[in-house]
Amino acid sequence: MLLEEIDKSIKTYPDFPEKGIFFRDIMPIFSKPELFSELIENMASAPIFKDVEAIIAIDARGFLFASGIALKLGIPMIVARKPGKLPGHLITKSYELEYGSNSLSMQIESLKPFQKYAIVDDLLATGGTVQCVSNIVKSLGKEVLGLLVVIELSKLNGTLKLDFPVFSQISY
Amino acid sequence: MLLEEIDKSIKTYPDFPEKGIFFRDIMPIFSKPELFSELIENMASAPIFKDVEAIIAIDARGFLFASGIALKLGIPMIVARKPGKLPGHLITKSYELEYGSNSLSMQIESLKPFQKYAIVDDLLATGGTVQCVSNIVKSLGKEVLGLLVVIELSKLNGTLKLDFPVFSQISY
Numbered sequence: 001m002l003l004e005e006i007d008k009s010i011k012t013y014p015d016f017p018e019k020g021i022f023f024r025d026i027m028p029i030f031s032k033p034e035l036f037s038e039l040i041e042n043m044a045s046a047p048i049f050k051d052v053e054a055i056i057a058i059d060a061r062g063f064l065f066a067s068g069i070a071l072k073l074g075i076p077m078i079v080a081r082k083p084g085k086l087p088g089h090l091i092t093k094s095y096e097l098e099y100g101s102n103s104l105s106m107q108i109e110s111l112k113p114f115q116k117y118a119i120v121d122d123l124l125a126t127g128g129t130v131q132c133v134s135n136i137v138k139s140l141g142k143e144v145l146g147l148l149v150v151i152e153l154s155k156l157n158g159t160l161k162l163d164f165p166v167f168s169q170i171s172y
Numbered sequence: 173m174l175l176e177e178i179d180k181s182i183k184t185y186p187d188f189p190e191k192g193i194f195f196r197d198i199m200p201i202f203s204k205p206e207l208f209s210e211l212i213e214n215m216a217s218a219p220i221f222k223d224v225e226a227i228i229a230i231d232a233r234g235f236l237f238a239s240g241i242a243l244k245l246g247i248p249m250i251v252a253r254k255p256g257k258l259p260g261h262l263i264t265k266s267y268e269l270e271y272g273s274n275s276l277s278m279q280i281e282s283l284k285p286f287q288k289y290a291i292v293d294d295l296l297a298t299g300g301t302v303q304c305v306s307n308i309v310k311s312l313g314k315e316v317l318g319l320l321v322v323i324e325l326s327k328l329n330g331t332l333k334l335d336f337p338v339f340s341q342i343s344y
Contacts, residue, residue: 028281033248
């Protein structure tokens, strides 16, 4: 039921943002408060949360889900952001995107209090972004217990890059 | 009490992201689940919400608060995003930033079902970003009932640009 509603709400756009990319737009989900709420509840029920100490929200669509999960569970949230967005002492790593390359930064201070993390994003494609965050976390001797996404593009084999479980709501 | 806790949590960075800018970093708030939850409750209690039909979340830090408020109140959320981020038929307007200039886009489809909006962002500086979103909304014959932010930089007189009430948690 939830799955069906999510599937109906996600709109697909061919050749966005670049030729050859089949873009899945999750924005219509937020126009349906009951669906959004049920989705957050589902994501927050992943078994890893019994051990997770903090959520890592990936810039920017990941923020929309991570914030809800953090509030629902009453656990801390920290962020991984695109270049130039975060002040302070940062740890930065680069990654290959589905289209192009980029880097992500986290505030070292924000990672200090916690050891075990769940990463939250809207979509898992090639897994480059998530692997980048995982590399940041591991470089400080800390642990990623799992990834939560709404959509998994299973043909792109993103899960193969990751050494932790992926909890997705819908797979294309 | 809430105010004091928020004030203690916000870290300031001189000359970020550019010389002369005194950056207020709200990220530490999210590391404190009780504070974040209380803050969302406070923002969601603004009187305009008795009439608001949907929340507009501003890319990207606005997402972190808007999502929580939308879930708390069970009302729809739509987004205003930076260039190149949203697919579909867009309405785009440009604005002057505290540092530089930029533009924001919204999906026309997302605005169709609702008439009265609240805008949510992390911080009100010169008001350019919010005015830009307000211009988009008005150009479709719709209405902004108010702005919710955590921080207001009162010396920059952002409120003077806006013809609707501003609900801020803390003012510098």
